[in-house]
Amino acid sequence: MLAQVLFSGLALGSIYGLVALGFAVVFKATDVFNFAQGMFVVCGAFFAVTAINLLNLPFPIAILFIILAAATLGVVIHILLIQPLAGRPMLSVIMLTIALSIALRAVVEILFGSQGRNLTTPLPTGIFLVGDVRISQLHLTAALVSWACMAAFGAFFRYTSIGLLMRATADGHEAAVVSGVNVNVMNRLAWAIGSILAAVGGVFLGQLQLASTDIESIGLLALPAVVIGGMQSIPGAIIGGLLVGLIEQLSATYISPKSSDIMIYGLLLVILMVRPWGLFGQRELGRV
Helix, strand or coil: CHHHHHHHHHHHHHHHHHHHHHHHHHHHHHCCCCCCHHHHHHHHHHHHHHHHHHCCCCHHHHHHHHHHHHHHHHHHHHHHHHHHHCCCCHHHHHHHHHHHHHHHHHHHHHHHCCCCECCCCCCCCCEEEECCEEEEHHHHHHHHHHHHHHHHHHHHHHHCHHHHHHHHHHHCHHHHHHCCCCHHHHHHHHHHHHHHHHHHHHHHHHHHCCECHHHHHHHCCHHHHHHHHCCCCHHHHHHHHHHHHHHHHHHHHHCCHHHHHHHHHHHHHHHHHHCCCCCCCCCCCCCC
């Protein structure tokens, strides 16, 4: 039983880590705490519904459609909403992302209805046994794809010139501007990446459950994940996602299905009181 629960927790935690990674990329690059990240997950699920169920695109073309649609969503939101608020108080930007989340939910429900949609992809959905553990092929595929995406973006940030420019922008906007970096382009790229990562998570969550606005709450588990791991730490966001997935499954199995939120947000409160910069974040010191 424990091995089964641990596998399920790590599989779901990998999806949470993927969404949290997108959240951390946006925050690290633009200092925006994006409360609409959960709706980006929902949009990813419905991009998949549109491409696969409605347009009947071949799966590889559907994947390309989802990536391009998600990237476009992130870039448009940055140009129209985020960039005009540059330099404004953080509370204004936070309220904007909350309003954006509500507006995206309304748009999705207007276009697709409030009922969930079944999402079927060519991804394997069978089950095989490893000892006494039942391994869901879809959960395993979700975990492997999530880790592949995280590794790919990690290599992108570390080994490519554009990734280096994004890291430089995240470390200091003023210094990046003086060095000739187009900060707005880097910020739009960060929003595109964050939206793509959330959309990939939404594709898997839409198939594991239903493509509906209800999976926004699941996508929002990326928020405690990224705070627990460390707002400024990309590896911390991934590890935070794994921790949230494990805590959710362990508490639901051994305590009560209703106890998951208590355990997750209870840990979040403890982290905020004891180590507010997160498990893997860096403490910021300032002179007074």
